[in-house]
Amino acid sequence: MKVFLFDIGNVLCDFTYEKFLNKYEEISGKRVGMDGVIEEELYHAVERGDISDQTYVDRMNQHYKTSWLVEDLKQAWQEIFSANEVGRALYFSAIEKKVPVYALSNIAKYHISAINRNWNNFLSSATGLFLSYEMGFRKPDPRIYKMVLHQLQVPAEDCFFIDDLAENIEAARKIGMQAHQFIPENYNVVKEQASAFFNWV
Numbered sequence: 001m002k003v004f005l006f007d008i009g010n011v012l013c014d015f016t017y018e019k020f021l022n023k024y025e026e027i028s029g030k031r032v033g034m035d036g037v038i039e040e041e042l043y044h045a046v047e048r049g050d051i052s053d054q055t056y057v058d059r060m061n062q063h064y065k066t067s068w069l070v071e072d073l074k075q076a077w078q079e080i081f082s083a084n085e086v087g088r089a090l091y092f093s094a095i096e097k098k099v100p101v102y103a104l105s106n107i108a109k110y111h112i113s114a115i116n117r118n119w120n121n122f123l124s125s126a127t128g129l130f131l132s133y134e135m136g137f138r139k140p141d142p143r144i145y146k147m148v149l150h151q152l153q154v155p156a157e158d159c160f161f162i163d164d165l166a167e168n169i170e171a172a173r174k175i176g177m178q179a180h181q182f183i184p185e186n187y188n189v190v191k192e193q194a195s196a197f198f199n200w201v
Helices: 017-028 036-046 053-066 072-078 086-097 109-118 142-154 166-174 184-198
Strands: 003-006 101-105 128-131 159-163 178-181
Touching: 003 053, 017 072, 036 053, 053 109, 053 178, 072 109, 072 128, 086 101, 086 184, 101 142, 101 184, 128 142, 142 159, 142 166, 159 166, 178 184
Parallel strands: 003 101, 003 159, 101 128, 159 178
Antiparallel strands: none
């Protein structure tokens, strides 16, 4: 059985982290002077599920002297996310062709809430979801890929994986996945490779 693994960020839903930082300052009503090291540490922790959405917001508020609510966080990401039409077309095409489709994403619970608010039941169209905050690991940690393979009970070479980040693609390839970087200049190539992999006419 061959399966299609989709990243979510910048594959199905476009965003830039800079937009989040700008939105954070906008909602906070002041210049908060984002600390890249602190912010990245907290961001990775909430995406691994090491801390809850509430703890993430509490620690951000403590560090930046702000007064956000979890609802503010969800609203911010709801406004930031936009649809990647190319990725979505490929996603729905695979589903229509009866290919098992899964999401494999570094993502936090509040991100999922924001996506569901924008596009109700969009992710429920997938066969299944592998989300970092539920799995305890983030790509490119090889353990998250191995967990996916174990749960799917398929060999790595039968997984076609697309992600926008080169380091995540490299890690997937190291364990044998058919992994391809999904960035604008590669869109047509990825679609051709998917067609060949799944033998689509």
